[in-house]
Amino acid sequence: MVRHNNQLPDNLPQLQNLIKRDPESYKDEFLQQHRHYKSTLEVFRLTPDTFNKSLDELVIFLAQVAHCYSEELTTFPQELVDILQTQNTVLDTGMRMTFCRALILLRNKGLLEPTALLSLFFQLLRCQDKALRQFLENHIITDIKNVNSKHKNAKINTTLQNFMFTMLKDSNARAAKMSIDIMIELYKKNVWNDAKTVNVISTGCFSKVTKVMVASLKFFLGSDPSEANSDDSDSDDEPNVKEVIMANKVNKKSKKREKQLKKVKQLYVKSKKKKSQAPQFNFSALHLIHDPQGFAEKLFKQMEKNNDRFEVKLMTLDVISRLIGLHSLFLFNYYPYLQRFLQPHQREVTKLLQFVAQASHDLVPPDVLEPVVKTLVNNFVTERNSADVMAIGLNACREICSRCPLVMNEDLLRDLTQYKNYRERSVMMAARSLISLFRNTMPDLLHKKDRGRPTEATAELHTLKYGEVNAKGFVPGAEVLLDKSHSNTIEIDSENSEDENEWCDVKHSSDEENGGEWVTDDEEEDEEDGDSEEDSGGNSETEDDESGSEDEEEHEGETEDTKITNDKKDKKAKTEGADITPIKSKIDKKREKLAKKSQMKADKRKELTAEKKAKASQISVERLLGDEDFRKIDAELVKQQVTHFKRGIKRPLEVDPNKGELVKLADIENIYKKRKHDKQSRMESIKKGQDGREKFGYKDGRQNPLCSKTNREKKKTKAFQMVKHKVLGKVKRSFKAKQIALRNHLIKQKRMK
Structure with missing residues (x-):
């Protein structure tokens, strides 16, 4: 291998590359650079507020090759940590960022413990450097996420959570705000989603710093305006698939255009999935x-x-x-x-x-x-x-x-x-x-x-008192799983259908089973005629039955006692002093008869309800219910909500309001309004849509609007009476018409001679 010793001291990237390939061969060059680093660092300590380019390059170089010479660089990480701890406020911004980058490189190579580095970075959040704070925040979140990627590291998490708890009480507002933001972000990423993190964040609600308090309150409310704004901006940039497909059809086919179409389709599918996802809240x-x-x-x-x-x-x-x-x-x-x-x-x-x-x-x-x-x-x-x-x-x-x-x-x-x-x-x-x-x-x-x-469901309603809990010892509706219960229900319905014109008794029953009945037997005869008319014409009752006429309401409000009293007055006026004791006895007999009848009905309903409860509790105890059984039970419960208690008449299902954990603001602001369809509102909307649009009709194509027009252009603006003779002249004449015109022309010329 050829070595260029004369170039390596000045070319640190090349030396770094060679050292990573063969550390032993270039150990001398490394030691030379390490000595250079030591001397440069001593010079830098004298003026820490100035940028030193040579030290900047050497620190990054040593951090890159630290894993190759771990023995020689044992004190290197601690030196950087000491500089940042003692002189973080007076350091040059560029040098401070370089030292932080070098420490992150050492942390990624496993040469530095996460607790020591993260605690240092939390202290650096006090610095008056926004770019550095943002950089450190991103690293802290990423590092903690990587530490807990495979399994939760309880030791590191506990140490850092305790440190963050102290940071929230820090006098520096920026450091406290950054700490709360980091914890909230880690909770959203499901890294620190335990009770300790939530309770540490809850202490931020009592912070004297308003920004920290607001951030903590927003966390518990589950709203983040910045995310909402980013979603809105994303929706504006959504691809229009139709336009791209049309352009692809019309324009020249090419591989580049096909790739573009494929990419747009993928973006469209991605945006559609994003829209379909439910919003995430931290409730x-x-x-x-x-x-x-x-x-x-x-x-x-x-x-x-x-x-x-x-x-x-x-x-x-x-x-x-x-x-x-x-x-x-x-x-x-x-x-x-x-x-x-x-x-x-x-x-x-x-x-x-x-x-x-x-x-x-x-x-x-x-x-x-x-x-x-x-x-x-x-x-x-x-x-x-x-x-x-x-x-x-x-x-x-x-x-x-x-x-x-x-x-x-x-x-x-x-x-x-x-x-x-x-x-x-x-x-x-x-x-x-x-x-x-x-x-x-x-x-x-x-x-x-x-x-x-x-309905069958409301007939068994029981108004709970304050503090009372409606605890059941069985699965409601489980009696439907017994075949006998079906036959009993059919028999009951058939018995009820024999007397279709009667309403069930309600006034005398205040027990749990009979809490949902509303019409008394004293009023049965008043409503008998009305009920028979409804039965003959089908189910005519709707949800708007409240909007009936006043006469019908008065008729419903009339009771049997008032009718009998009126009859008694009429008879008294007619007989003028006749004995009324037979009338009183008739009234008493009728009342006794109605009371006995209502009591019999109440007892019968109690027996049926008790029988249903016994069957449901028996099934709930004796067998394990599967998915199919619960489907049958749900169907029976829905049937009870739509089936009339007495006569089995169907009516629209009244869905109970969903009592969720939170109240939706839309439920309170939900206002039913009829839209305006008058002419004035329509014209206003039409004019509003025409703003900024070119005038419809003939467009004058002249470059100079002041120059004259041709006869052909003028003809388009002339009245029809001025040009109709020319329009008629264009029509083709028949042979007979041509003969007559020629004859008249020759006669005219002959006369002129």
């Missing part, structure tokens, strides 16, 4: 907090004490509401605090309504939430407000009641349900959604005409 982090009650109380106390911006207060209120809803916490001062802001003119009032709904759960005492609901109704659901404000208020009431039904009382609910026939569609639909909610939860609070026909 699970809220479940990992060790002391959610104490965390929520501290946050609320800090928010009341500090005078932060309105946006920061909104984020704090949002986190507190999510904690209360997820963990069923008790924070009674939270609701009066929000109650002050429930005004239609309040800024971001829909978000505040969302927070109230999120903070509602079954264990909140109704006395605490009732003032909030009354304030909400008084300020929003009044006719002096616009229809949109009223609809939002009704939607917010619905979301609160879906999580805490006991907060609604009968009088207030019946007042709100009167808006079901309101002139504005948005208010009408919001009121009907509230009715639909209480039909499936607490139908007793609704007026009889708003309860709808009872």
Whole structure:
């Protein structure tokens, strides 16, 4: 091998390449450069604030070949670490970046422990160098991810987490903010997704640095505006496949164009997959907090004490509401605090309504939430407000009641349900959604005409008291797996179908099995004629049965007692003093008969319900249920929701509202509106679309618009009466017409002679 000793001292990249190939042959040259490094470093220590190009090249060179001469360079990493620890604030920015790069090279070669290097880099985050901080942040995230790639390294993770915990309390705001950003990024990458990391981040919510506090709150809210902006920019750059395919068809075929088409198709598929992916949120982090009650109380106390911006207060209120809803916490001062802001003119009032709904759960005492609901109704659901404000208020009431039904009382609910026939569609639909909610939860609070026909599912509804849990000892609907239960159901249906004109009794049953019945036997005869008409004409009841005429509602509200009383008055007027004791005895007999009949029906339903429960519990205990069994049970439960309890009449399925962990803002802001289709709005939209567009019609192609036009161009603008004789002249004449024209011409010439 030919050695060029005279060139190697000045050509470090070439020497580096040769050393990596054959370290032993070039050891002398390496030692020469190492001595040069020692002397240059001593000179640099005198003036650390100036850039030394020679030292810069030597440090990178030694870092590249350090694995070849590990014995000679045992102190080299520590020298760099000492320089950065002692003189990091006075070092030249270029030299500081070089030292950091060299340490990263040594770390990648396994010559430096990760804890020593990462702890140093965390200290360097205090430097007034944005590029360096960003560089170090990327390396820290990548290095920790690589350390935990194969398996979790608990020792290193614990050491670094403890160090980050101390960094959050650092007086330097930049270092604290960078530390919280690194932990959040590692959690998103599923590297540090344990409870300790989440609780360390939770301490950032109480930081005196506003940026650290906001970053921690955003982490628990699961929102990142920068990511949303990047998604929007990506959507603008999406490839238009149709245009590329058309260009490929028209233009000249080539291999380059085929590759371009293939690449565009791949990008299109990738963008489509990206759109179909569900958004990722860090809601699970809220479940990992060790002391959610104490965390929520501290946050609320800090928010009341500090005078932060309105946006920061909104984020704090949002986190507190999510904690209360997820963990069923008790924070009674939270609701009066929000109650002050429930005004239609309040800024971001829909978000505040969302927070109230999120903070509602079954264990909140109704006395605490009732003032909030009354304030909400008084300020929003009044006719002096616009229809949109009223609809939002009704939607917010619905979301609160879906999580805490006991907060609604009968009088207030019946007042709100009167808006079901309101002139504005948005208010009408919001009121009907509230009715639909209480039909499936607490139908007793609704007026009889708003309860709808009872189904098999709602007939067994039981209104839970405060703190009561509906715990079942069996799988509901499991009785369908017994063949005998099918035959019993058919027999029951056939028995019910014999007397189609009767409604089931409800007034006398307040047990768990009979909590969903709404029509009394005293009213059976009043509704007998109406029911027979419905049965003859099919199922004419729809979801809009509330919008019936007032006469029908009055007729439904009439009871048997009032009819008998009216009959008694008429007979008294006719007989004028006749004995009325036979009439009284008839009334008493009829009442006794109806009471006995209703009692028999109630007892029969209790027996059937008890029999169903016994069969379901028997199957749940005796056998293991498979996927097919659960499919049958689900089908039976759906059937119970759509099947009428008495006569088996089908009606549209009323889906229960999804009580998710969080309240969607769209559920409160969901307003039904009829689009404008009048002429004025259509013309405005047409004119808006014509802005910036060329005028439709003939385009004058002259270069100079002031020059004259040809006769052919002028002819296009002339009136038809001026050119119609020329148009007619173009028509071909017949032979007869030509003969007549020639004859007239010859006669005319003869006369002129």
